[in-house]
Amino acid sequence: MPRVSSKKELVVAAALSLFRQKGIRATTTKDIARRAGVSEGTIYRHFASKDELAAYIFERTETLFFRFLSSWLPASGDATDMLRQYIRGFFAFSRKHHKHYSFIVAAYQTELRKSVQSRMKPQTMLERIIRHGQVQGSFRLMDTRLASAMVLGVLIQTVFHLKTGQLAVNFSDVLLETEQTCLRILQNGARHHPEQSNEEADT
Amino acid sequence: MPRVSSKKELVVAAALSLFRQKGIRATTTKDIARRAGVSEGTIYRHFASKDELAAYIFERTETLFFRFLSSWLPASGDATDMLRQYIRGFFAFSRKHHKHYSFIVAAYQTELRKSVQSRMKPQTMLERIIRHGQVQGSFRLMDTRLASAMVLGVLIQTVFHLKTGQLAVNFSDVLLETEQTCLRILQNGARHHPEQSNEEADT
Amino acid sequence: MPRVSSKKELVVAAALSLFRQKGIRATTTKDIARRAGVSEGTIYRHFASKDELAAYIFERTETLFFRFLSSWLPASGDATDMLRQYIRGFFAFSRKHHKHYSFIVAAYQTELRKSVQSRMKPQTMLERIIRHGQVQGSFRLMDTRLASAMVLGVLIQTVFHLKTGQLAVNFSDVLLETEQTCLRILQNGARHHPEQSNEEADT
Amino acid sequence: MPRVSSKKELVVAAALSLFRQKGIRATTTKDIARRAGVSEGTIYRHFASKDELAAYIFERTETLFFRFLSSWLPASGDATDMLRQYIRGFFAFSRKHHKHYSFIVAAYQTELRKSVQSRMKPQTMLERIIRHGQVQGSFRLMDTRLASAMVLGVLIQTVFHLKTGQLAVNFSDVLLETEQTCLRILQNGARHHPEQSNEEADT
């Protein structure tokens, strides 16, 4: 029986860490090997190329993210509840799986935009929640993809600012604020008829 | 801008185009020279390095963006109006200066995150508008950076989806929708079923 | 040959097949192991190195070839008969032991030219036949090595063209033709415009 | 104006020399660069890959060989004369362009067999001469490709033995001998006792 140690996980962990810090292209195979404490050749016993390693990590992370979010969603079918839990799960993931989170956000926005086909599944999940809410009547009718993109945009930016410590507010305040913000985006409500908005602007 | 040298502009235009398509790292100086119709050496007559070229383009683009937005802002001081005009200017820029827009968004999110220090000035401008609105009382009180980040997140995601043609709706509808969304985020007002959200906020 | 180990023969067979297809250098130990259905380590239990494996196969093949040819040679001592049988044996080997044949020809011409010292014994055998014929007076006097090289050159080229199917003629015709050709090369006789060639031959 | 020195020829000369000594695969780009006195990068300014360099040298050499042979052929149309001159040209090339000769023979037989499509034009030229002789009636009728292959087999083997100095005879003797041998192969004439060969064919 051959060695079972398998340094594959060492490679994956090192690569995840470096990819997220410096980006995929800027990370060299030598970097990864050094950080993982293995030889460069070892990388290629487990992955056909650096790109394949990146894709592997991306998919694994996406699945992890997806499952993590799923575990937060309530069984019940209330879309507003689901959205809240989605947001909480999102924040929780960004804290518990710090490295995975920042890797996947960076990778999605940039280097893997084209190569990986499985559309960031967490977004798909969000779309489903929104569509559900629209059917239930609790969310207003608008393009579902756009809606989910907007919500994700808000979440990603918020977490980014939380992480970089530029925010003076505490975590749970931001969480509540973000929930409200996202609901504002999605919920019905006669907002914004110019007169109204002016009125409200005065509030 | 006085044309110091015709070649320099050729280089800048070629680099802008390539950087945004493939990213900065993935673009080689040979690529740039070929596209610009100049020799590789010429690049180095005008810029000390590829990174400096990228930084130059970034700053120039940011300034262009900033001035463009400024020209859309109303002289008047109503924050809601200003926000609306900011959004319209943002959309207009993304259409008129397609290449500059996609370059700056990509660069900001990724490769230049650290190297360029001038905080993407359009965000600063947005922050100022929001702070202004908060002072005026038309926007609710919240962390200004967070607020501006959220609004930018929405704008960037929306434009991205507009560009990739995944939206079935037309431009002016999306524009209106986005305006409303951003106002929902920023304005005061008892939106979203307060009872619920309060309850859960206690959880 | 007693089978020392079943695996060893699997390795040899796989290597023979691959070496002849792609050459020795271009064949990797991983290729061999995969084709043989064994692990890479197993190769090294039986052979000290890839080169030694190649040398082993070369020598084994040469011996096989030599014995095969020997079994075709008549007991009688007529050089012309011996040559005919040599040629027939050569053709027969190239058909019955297709892989061995193409391996040994390729290896001899190229990669093993220097490393293997045992002069391709089939050539030695041919030399002996020719010398015999010269002593008998049935073959003309000429450098024996050169003569054998020429005959081998003819045989190898002919078989090559037979194998690649570029010849419109059938096997037994080619065989007869080749016999005649080799005899023309070796035999005495006022061939070809006697006046001219004889004169020049005397020069 | 840039440097015009062009180290391309240095690279080509070094590669030709090394390829023929050690084979293409066994020659490293580092070898080539060192021998040529240039950096490895320089190779890639002029050739897309090592294989392309090899193909370039092969084609160039083939053309050189072809032109060299052409310059030896008589204007007159006598096939026997043409063949004699072809052979003399062949020998002359192998001596004057020693490196080119041994490269092309080795490359043709082995590493470039498949990759280069232009059938070793010197063989085509020989085929044409043989066909011409057959039409004239001075050469017997036989498969032209086979005939040319046989003659080339003889020439290559003879030159090989001349070069390796294993032959005790002098150059012009070998040349004459080879001419006769080739003419024996090609010319008409009832050689070899037919009865015998038929009988033995039944064996």
Place this chain on the structure above:
DNA sequence: AATGAATGAGGTTTCATTCAT
């Protein structure tokens, strides 16, 4: 004996940058 993960030297290729012209 057999395995195959691991090694690491070394191979091919890329590319930002320099510099003679």
Place this chain on the structure above:
DNA sequence: GATGAATGAAACCTCATTCAT
């Protein structure tokens, strides 16, 4: 100013060989 051949460090990757199991 402009050129592009040249550089050489460093990137990615291969592969014969070793060795713990």
